[in-house]
Amino acid sequence: MGSKRIIRAFIAIVWALCFCQTAWALSVTRGPYLQSGAPDSITIKWRTDQTTDSRVRYGTSPSNLSQSRSISGSRRTHEVQLTNLTPNTKYYYAVGNAQTTLAGADNEHYFTSSPNPGSRKPTRVWVIGDSGTADSNARRVRDAYLSYSSGRETDLWLMLGDNAYPDGTDSQYQSAVFNTYPSLLRNTVLWPTLGNHDGHSADSANQSGPYYDIFSLPRNGDAGGVPSGTEAYYSFDFGNIHFISLESYETNRSTSGAMMTWLEADLSATDKDWVIAFWHHPPYSKGSHNSDSETNLVQMRQNALPILEAYGVDLVMSGHSHSYERSFLIDGHYGNSGSFRSSHKKDGGSGRESASGAYRKSAVGPVPHEGAVYAVAGSSGKTSGGSLDHPAMYLSLNTLGSMVLDIDGNRMDAVFLDSNGSVRDSFTVIKGSDTPADPDLNSDGRVNSLDIGILMSRWGGSDSGADLDRNGVVADEDLQMLLEAWSP
Amino acid sequence: MMMMLRTLLPRVLCTVRGARGDTTHRDHGLLFACVLSLLCCVAPAQVYAHAGIHERIDEYSRQLLAHPNDAALYYARGELYRAHQKWDLALADLDRAQQLDPALAEVDLARGKLWLESGSVKRAVTALDRYLSRRTAHVDGYATRARANVLLRHFRRAVADYDQAIAGLKNATPEYYRERAQAVLQASDGSVEEALAGLDAGIHAIGPVVSLQGLAIELEQRRSAYGAALRRLEQLPPLLQSTPKWQVIRCEILHHLGRIQEARAVLSGVLDRISAMPASRRKSTVMQGLRMRAEAALGQLER
Numbered sequence: 001m002g003s004k005r006i007i008r009a010f011i012a013i014v015w016a017l018c019f020c021q022t023a024w025a026l027s028v029t030r031g032p033y034l035q036s037g038a039p040d041s042i043t044i045k046w047r048t049d050q051t052t053d054s055r056v057r058y059g060t061s062p063s064n065l066s067q068s069r070s071i072s073g074s075r076r077t078h079e080v081q082l083t084n085l086t087p088n089t090k091y092y093y094a095v096g097n098a099q100t101t102l103a104g105a106d107n108e109h110y111f112t113s114s115p116n117p118g119s120r121k122p123t124r125v126w127v128i129g130d131s132g133t134a135d136s137n138a139r140r141v142r143d144a145y146l147s148y149s150s151g152r153e154t155d156l157w158l159m160l161g162d163n164a165y166p167d168g169t170d171s172q173y174q175s176a177v178f179n180t181y182p183s184l185l186r187n188t189v190l191w192p193t194l195g196n197h198d199g200h201s202a203d204s205a206n207q208s209g210p211y212y213d214i215f216s217l218p219r220n221g222d223a224g225g226v227p228s229g230t231e232a233y234y235s236f237d238f239g240n241i242h243f244i245s246l247e248s249y250e251t252n253r254s255t256s257g258a259m260m261t262w263l264e265a266d267l268s269a270t271d272k273d274w275v276i277a278f279w280h281h282p283p284y285s286k287g288s289h290n291s292d293s294e295t296n297l298v299q300m301r302q303n304a305l306p307i308l309e310a311y312g313v314d315l316v317m318s319g320h321s322h323s324y325e326r327s328f329l330i331d332g333h334y335g336n337s338g339s340f341r342s343s344h345k346k347d348g349g350s351g352r353e354s355a356s357g358a359y360r361k362s363a364v365g366p367v368p369h370e371g372a373v374y375a376v377a378g379s380s381g382k383t384s385g386g387s388l389d390h391p392a393m394y395l396s397l398n399t400l401g402s403m404v405l406d407i408d409g410n411r412m413d414a415v416f417l418d419s420n421g422s423v424r425d426s427f428t429v430i431k432g433s434d435t436p437a438d439p440d441l442n443s444d445g446r447v448n449s450l451d452i453g454i455l456m457s458r459w460g461g462s463d464s465g466a467d468l469d470r471n472g473v474v475a476d477e478d479l480q481m482l483l484e485a486w487s488p
Numbered sequence: 489m490m491m492m493l494r495t496l497l498p499r500v501l502c503t504v505r506g507a508r509g510d511t512t513h514r515d516h517g518l519l520f521a522c523v524l525s526l527l528c529c530v531a532p533a534q535v536y537a538h539a540g541i542h543e544r545i546d547e548y549s550r551q552l553l554a555h556p557n558d559a560a561l562y563y564a565r566g567e568l569y570r571a572h573q574k575w576d577l578a579l580a581d582l583d584r585a586q587q588l589d590p591a592l593a594e595v596d597l598a599r600g601k602l603w604l605e606s607g608s609v610k611r612a613v614t615a616l617d618r619y620l621s622r623r624t625a626h627v628d629g630y631a632t633r634a635r636a637n638v639l640l641r642h643f644r645r646a647v648a649d650y651d652q653a654i655a656g657l658k659n660a661t662p663e664y665y666r667e668r669a670q671a672v673l674q675a676s677d678g679s680v681e682e683a684l685a686g687l688d689a690g691i692h693a694i695g696p697v698v699s700l701q702g703l704a705i706e707l708e709q710r711r712s713a714y715g716a717a718l719r720r721l722e723q724l725p726p727l728l729q730s731t732p733k734w735q736v737i738r739c740e741i742l743h744h745l746g747r748i749q750e751a752r753a754v755l756s757g758v759l760d761r762i763s764a765m766p767a768s769r770r771k772s773t774v775m776q777g778l779r780m781r782a783e784a785a786l787g788q789l790e791r
C-alpha cells in the first residue's frame with residue numbers, strides 16, 4: 001500500500017511538471033531591473049521561468065506605453081536596451097514577449113532617464129556595502145532607507161561589493177539582491193563594484209561568472225566617461241557628478257597597469273562638479289579588515305589615491321570591513337595608519353554645518369589636493385567589529401546601516417543611516433562659494449548693460465567677481481544670473 | 489528532505505489544481521518556481537552561510553575534526569589563510585591537501601599565487617609549472633605565471649604565457665594585452681613593432697581604449713612614425729582627445745610632421761584653457777606640468 005502511494009505521488013509530481021511546462025503561463029522570476037542608465041538610453045533586464053522572446057513597451061504614461069523594443073529568439077535572461085530617450089524624463093514600462101505583458105504597465109514600473117551631462121539636478125544616491133546577507137539585517141537596513149526616503153525618488157544606487165554571500169552565485173544573488181530589493185530594482189539604476197565574495201564565482205579578466213552575467217556595465221563610455229574596455233571597472237556621469245567604479249579584488253592594481261592608466265585618463269577628461277569613486281577594498285580601515293597589512297587595501301591606497309587626489313576626487317566609498325568608518329577631509333596620506341599626521345587633514349572638523357562647519361573646497365569642478373572624504377560603508381548586511389581606530393577617521397561605528405548622499409549644485413550632504421532609521425553621522429561638502437556674487441559688477445547700484453560689458457570682458461576666465469555662480473568659470477550661467485537680477 | 493516533500497506535495501497539487509481556476513498565472517509560476525527549487529534542492533549545505541573569514545576558517549576547522557582526511561576542506565581552508573596572508577598556515581593546509589589527494593591540481597595554482605604574493609617568485613614559477621603541466625588551458629594559471637616571469641625578468645617566457653592567457657579568454661581584457669606589450673619591450677630581443685602588433689590585436693578585440701592605444705601612440709612616437717601616431721590619436725575618444733594632455737601630445741606630433749601652424753593654434757588654445765581654469769586647478773602639479781610642456785613645445789615651434 002505504502003509503495004502504491006509513493007508511486008501515485010511520483011506520478012502526480014511528474015504530471016504536475018509536464019502540465020506546468022505546457023499549460024502554465026510564463027512568469028518573471030527575476031527583476032525587472034535597470035542597468036547602465038544614461039541621458040538617452042537605459043538597459044532593462046529580467047528573467048523568465050521559461051524561454052521566450054523579449055519585448056519592452058515604454059512611454060511617459062503607464063496607460064500609454066506607445067513605444068517598444070523587441071528582440072526575437074528565445075531566452076530566459078532578457079536584456080533590452082532602450083535608446084533615443086529624452087534626458088531627465090520619467091518613463092513607465094512593461095516587460096514581456098511579443099504577445100504578453102508579464103510585468104509592468106502600472107505605476108510601479110518606471111525609470112527616469114539621466115539628466116544631461118553637467119546639468120545640476122538635485123540627486124539622491126543610496127549606497128550599501130557588503131549587503132549580501134539576504135537576512136533580516138539587510139532587510140532592516142533597506143526598510144530604514146525606504147522609510148527615510150519615502151516621497152523622494154532614489155536617483156542612483158551604488159553597491160560596494162560582497163553583494164551576495166558567500167560566493168556571489170546566481171542563486172545567492174537571487175536571494176540577496178533580487179528578492180531583497182525588488183521595488184528599488186524596478187525604478188532605480190543599480191551600479192555595482194565587485195567584492196571578494198562576488199569574485200569567488202566571477203572572473204574579472206574574462207568578465208564572466210554570475211556578477212558579470214547579472215550586471216551590464218558601460219565598458220564603452222556609454223553613460224559618460226572614458227571607455228575602459230571592460231565591465232570590471234568603468235565610469236559614468238549623472239548630471240554634474242562623475243562616478244568611477246574600480247575593481248580592487250583581482251584586477252592589476254599597479255600604476256602601470258590598464259586600470260590605473262585608464263583611471264588617470266578618465267579623471268583628466270572630466271569637468272563635472274563632483275567626482276565620486278567607489279570600490280570594495282577600503283584604503284583606510286581598522287574594521288574587520290586592516291588597511292595597514294592587507295595587500296589589496298594597501299595597493300589601492302598607494303596606487304589609486306595619488307591619481308584620484310591629483311585630479312580632485314571628492315568622496316571615496318568602500319566596503320569589505322563590516323563597519324562604518326568616515327574620515328575627515330584629508331589629502332596625501334598613502335602610508336600606513338601610523339604615518340597619518342594632522343597635516344593630512346585639510347579640515348579636521350566634523351564637516352557638520354551645525355558644529356565645526358561644512359568641509360569646503362575652493363571651486364566647483366575637479367579641485368586637486370583640496371581633500372576628500374573616505375568612507376567605509378560595509379555594514380549593510382552585518383557588523384564585524386574591529387579596533388575601529390584608524391586616525392584618518394572622524395567617526396567609526398560598528399553599526400548596521402547605509403549611506404545616503406544628496407547632491408545639489410555645489411553642495412553635497414551625506415548621512416549614515418542606521419538600521420533603526422536614525423541618522424548616526426552627517427557631513428557636508430561645499431565647493432566654491434555657496435553665496436552667489438553680486439551681479440552689480442561696477443557697484444553703481446544698478447544691474448545694467450555696463451555690468452554685462454564687464455562680464456563679457458571676463459568671459460571664460462575664473463578669478464573675478466564676474467563668476468557669479470562661483471563655479472570657477474565665467475560662462476552662460478553667470479550671464480543668466482545677471483539678467484535675472486536686471487535693474488537698470 | 490522527506491519531511492519537506494511531505495509538506496510540499498499537497499501544495500504542489502493544490503497549486504496545479506488552482507492553475508485551472510482564476511488565480512493569476514503569474515502567482516502560480518512564482519510559487520511553482522519556489523516549490524520546484526526546493527524539490528530540486530540537492531546542493532550540500534553551505535558550511536559558512538554569511539560568515540566572515542575567521543568564522544569560515546573556524547567552520548572548516550570544525551569540519552576537519554569530523555573529516556580529517558578531506559583534501560578539499562584543507563584546500564579551502566588553505567585558500568582562506570592565503571587570502572588572509574597567513575602564509576605558513578596556508579602552505580601547511582595546501583601541502584596536506586595534496587598529500588591526501590594528489591589529483592587536486594588546483595593546489596599548485598594556489599601555491600603559485602601564495603609564493604608570488606609573499607615574494608618567493610621562483611617558487612611560484614615552479615608551482616605554476618607543475619599546475620600548467622596538468623591544466624594546459626588555464627587562463628589564470630598562465631596570467632599568474634606571466635606576472636611571475638616578468639618579476640624574474642624572464643620576459644620572453646612572460647610573453648609566451650600572456651599569449652596563452654589571451655588565447656584562453658572568452659572576453660578580451662585590456663590588461664593582459666598591455667602587460668604583454670610591456671614584457672615585449674623589456675625582452676632583450678623584443679621590438680617596438682612586436683609590441684605594437686600585440687597592442688593592435690587587443691585594440692582589434694576591444695577597441696582603441698586608452699590603456700592600449702595610449703601606449704601604442706607612445707611607441708609610434710618612439711619609432712618616429714608620427715603619421716601613424718596621429719592617426720591613432722584621432723581614434724581615441726573625442727572626450728579624451730580634447731583634454732590638455734592629449735592636445736599637447738597632438739601638438740608635439742604635429743610639430744614632427746611639420747604642421748607648424750596647426751600645432752601653434754592648438755598649443756595656444758591649450759594654454760588659454762589652462763589659464764581660464766580656477767586657480768586651484770590651474771596651479772595643480774598636473775596642470776603646471778602640462779603648461780610647462782606646452783610652453784616648451786611652443787618655444788620649439790618659434791625657433
Ligand SMILES: [Fe+2]
Binds near residue numbers: 161197321
Ligand atoms: Fe569583502
